[in-house]
Amino acid sequence: MAASTEVVVAYRDGLHARPATLLAKTAAAFSSTITIENLTQGSKPVNAKSPLTVLSIGIQRNDRLRIAADGEDEDEAVETIARLIADNFGEAEEAEQQEQVSNE
Amino acid sequence: MSERRIRGIAASPGIAIGPVYRYEPLLITVEVEAGQDVATELARLEAALAAARQEIRLLAEEAGRAVGPKEAAIFSAHELFLQDPELLQQVQGRIRQQQSAASAWQAGFQHYIHQLQAVQNEYLQARVLDLEDVAQRVLRHLTGQAEESWQLSEPAVIVAHELTPSAIVRCPREQVLAFCTAQGGPTSHVAILARALGVPAVVGLGEELAGVRSGQAVIVDGERGLVIAEPEAEALARYRRQAQRLQRRARQAEEDRQQPACTRDGRCYPVRANVQTPEEVAAVRTCGAEGIGLLRTEFLFLERRQAPSEEEQREIYRALIEAVQPAPVVFRTFDIGGDKPVPYLSLPRESNPFLGLRGVRLGLQRPPLLRTQLRALLRAGAGRELRILFPMVSSYEEVEALRRLVQEVEQELRQQGQELAERVELGIMIEVPAAALLVDVLAEVVDFFSLGTNDLTQYVLAADRTNESTASLADPFHPAVLRLLQLTVEAAHRCQRRVEICGELASEPLALPLLLGLGIDELSMVPRAVPRCKEAIRRWTLQEAQQVTREALHLRTAAEVRSYLHTCSPDEAAS
Numbered sequence: 001m002a003a004s005t006e007v008v009v010a011y012r013d014g015l016h017a018r019p020a021t022l023l024a025k026t027a028a029a030f031s032s033t034i035t036i037e038n039l040t041q042g043s044k045p046v047n048a049k050s051p052l053t054v055l056s057i058g059i060q061r062n063d064r065l066r067i068a069a070d071g072e073d074e075d076e077a078v079e080t081i082a083r084l085i086a087d088n089f090g091e092a093e094e095a096e097q098q099e100q101v102s103n104e
Numbered sequence: 105m106s107e108r109r110i111r112g113i114a115a116s117p118g119i120a121i122g123p124v125y126r127y128e129p130l131l132i133t134v135e136v137e138a139g140q141d142v143a144t145e146l147a148r149l150e151a152a153l154a155a156a157r158q159e160i161r162l163l164a165e166e167a168g169r170a171v172g173p174k175e176a177a178i179f180s181a182h183e184l185f186l187q188d189p190e191l192l193q194q195v196q197g198r199i200r201q202q203q204s205a206a207s208a209w210q211a212g213f214q215h216y217i218h219q220l221q222a223v224q225n226e227y228l229q230a231r232v233l234d235l236e237d238v239a240q241r242v243l244r245h246l247t248g249q250a251e252e253s254w255q256l257s258e259p260a261v262i263v264a265h266e267l268t269p270s271a272i273v274r275c276p277r278e279q280v281l282a283f284c285t286a287q288g289g290p291t292s293h294v295a296i297l298a299r300a301l302g303v304p305a306v307v308g309l310g311e312e313l314a315g316v317r318s319g320q321a322v323i324v325d326g327e328r329g330l331v332i333a334e335p336e337a338e339a340l341a342r343y344r345r346q347a348q349r350l351q352r353r354a355r356q357a358e359e360d361r362q363q364p365a366c367t368r369d370g371r372c373y374p375v376r377a378n379v380q381t382p383e384e385v386a387a388v389r390t391c392g393a394e395g396i397g398l399l400r401t402e403f404l405f406l407e408r409r410q411a412p413s414e415e416e417q418r419e420i421y422r423a424l425i426e427a428v429q430p431a432p433v434v435f436r437t438f439d440i441g442g443d444k445p446v447p448y449l450s451l452p453r454e455s456n457p458f459l460g461l462r463g464v465r466l467g468l469q470r471p472p473l474l475r476t477q478l479r480a481l482l483r484a485g486a487g488r489e490l491r492i493l494f495p496m497v498s499s500y501e502e503v504e505a506l507r508r509l510v511q512e513v514e515q516e517l518r519q520q521g522q523e524l525a526e527r528v529e530l531g532i533m534i535e536v537p538a539a540a541l542l543v544d545v546l547a548e549v550v551d552f553f554s555l556g557t558n559d560l561t562q563y564v565l566a567a568d569r570t571n572e573s574t575a576s577l578a579d580p581f582h583p584a585v586l587r588l589l590q591l592t593v594e595a596a597h598r599c600q601r602r603v604e605i606c607g608e609l610a611s612e613p614l615a616l617p618l619l620l621g622l623g624i625d626e627l628s629m630v631p632r633a634v635p636r637c638k639e640a641i642r643r644w645t646l647q648e649a650q651q652v653t654r655e656a657l658h659l660r661t662a663a664e665v666r667s668y669l670h671t672c673s674p675d676e677a678a679s
Contacts, residue, residue: 013227017181017234025184050190051181055231056216058223086453090407 003078004068015059019089024051032071039064114329115295118304119347120282125260126318129252139204149205152245171300206246213239237268269293282324286313357639361392365638369645376628387631395431397628398606421484439495463496485525498536535559540592547599557607579662613640621653
């Protein structure tokens with residue numbers, strides 16, 4: 001029996017290198033087979049443990065994803081990855097200290 | 105050839121004049137070819153991956169030293185790409201079908217590059233460069249080629265089609281006057297790294313840049329996003345003057361950073377530092393700041409399993425106070441909301457966290473958390489004056505409730521025989537327009553106000569500054585924002601209350617005459633902006649600044665305000 005859930009991406013620039021690799025790293029810690037399907041873009045399910053795949057399918061803000069896992073730790077895997085995405089990859093707001101170097 | 109002007113995107117400020125050095129790394133491509141026996145090719149792949157990994161680790165260390173840990177993180181992603189299970193499976197599969205390791209690797213990686221190139225998102229597309237960087241690195245080892253070397257014999261302006269993160273980290277930085285690339289936008293690696301290195305950069309210059317050759321003279325205007333190739337005498341003379349002025353000013357700012365910041369007519373301003381982790385405290389003294397004008401306490405609450413204890417907080421606050429004393433620290437109570445993951449609070453997801461339960465709204469709803477922080481603060485301030493700042497206030501009732509809470513905590517600590525702060529000043533952030541409009545009322549219950557212009561701007565203009573499509577609307581120079589600031593400062597001063605500013609606007613030299621003219625009493629900003637701000641204050645008189653402000657407040661648009669301010673820098677006119 002497989003487990004799955006759906007989650008919407010709030011990450012502001014889309015899943016670039018850091019969040020994509022973090023997601024794949026998190027997925028790699030589980031023994032289950034784990035896939036990500038981008039429901040918004042209508043893509044096929046892909047291997048969540050591959051950072052290159054997760055990056056190159058171009059997940060963008062507000063995309064709805066289906067996370068599915070099949071294996072011994074499937075429930076925990078789905079829950080952990082869904083939480084990672086829902087928690088915005090553990091990133092605190094960093095907008096306030098952005099570079100601001102205008103010169104007259 | 106005559107002077108050519110090429111327009112691009114201003115990616116890092118500053119002016120540079122010098123000869124061009126074209127960086128044109130050889131792009132390695134291999135033919136689809138048969139390999140030797142499978143075991144040999146698999147072993148070659150292994151060896152190339154190991155060598156590439158080693159190089160990437162060294163680059164990460166170098167990047168950490170040169171530009172900081174955040175920028176270095178990109179190389180950890182590069183390292184993970186090398187271990188991608190799906191990629192390796194594909195590449196090994198091709199090798200087993202008798203392909204050479206090099207052609208198998210190239211074909212395997214190309215798949216991801218093509219896929220990412222097709223994504224309709226500028227920011228993600230810019231990451232193609234990361235993939236190419238990694239793909240080429242391994243290919244180089246597989247084909248036995250040496251890494252492209254930089255051969256700069258003199259300081260030069262680097263011109264390239266595009267620059268990979270590793271090319272930038274490896275370049276001889278002391279010889280680099282500026283970076284210019286045909287590709288790239290404001291979020292590309294070259295933009296981020298150039299700003300971190302303090303080198304001017306213009307990106308997105310397009311195909312016209314291809315006509316700029318090594319050895320040609322070029323002017324790079326990182327302020328306006330302009331490159332002038334083979335400039336004529338007039339432009340050259342003008343830019344030399346401007347470059348000298350900027351340099352002189354920067355040098356002067358550094359030299360005088362420990363001196364007070366007083367206008368030419370003698371009004372002096374405390375310029376303080378914004379600090380968000382204890383590690384930044386060392387920078388407070390070295391940058392010339394007078395203490396900490398905004399200490400964000402979120403670092404204590406985020407990325408951990410349990411709330412910090414009173415004792416842990418007290419020790420950290422005390423250490424901060426002692427590190428900058430006798431200058432003050434303005435402690436802002438935690439500003440956490442639904443947009444930040446805090447496991448031990450299990451906050452509900454909010455569809456609109458910026459309008460949700462955050463700042464003191466959260467603190468008042470969960471008093472134990474705020475109570476513990478206040479106890480820690482009052483104890484940390486033992487024997488001294490303590491300044492506490494509350495974020496996200498929007499009503500009188502909130503401030504009353506906060507005051508009551510502080511009084512209760514004070515009483516409780518006294519009864520327990522604890523030593524506590526001698527005098528406590530309570531302030532509130534002005535971020536919500538409601539608070540700005542109520543300043544005269546709120547002045548009854550607070551000692552000072554601090555302008556959080558970042559949030560205030562997005563609330564006044566109803567524009568999310570983290571949303572790419574609305575970020576440009578959230579302009580703090582919008583006349584509506586300026587008028588609200590004016591209202592706030594005037595009302596506060598009528599009630600004899602001090603107004604500080606700790607938003608990004610404080611660190612913008614362009615905004616400085618407005619801040620002085622509006623009557624702001626204290627400024628606080630990221631440490632590295634302090635020397636330049638102090639230097640800018642010294643160039644004005646209060647009267648000039650007031651004159652400029654009066655004019656600016658009558659303009660119609662943010663663009664008009666900005667271009668007006670560009671024309672009225674005091675010594676721009678003098679030189």
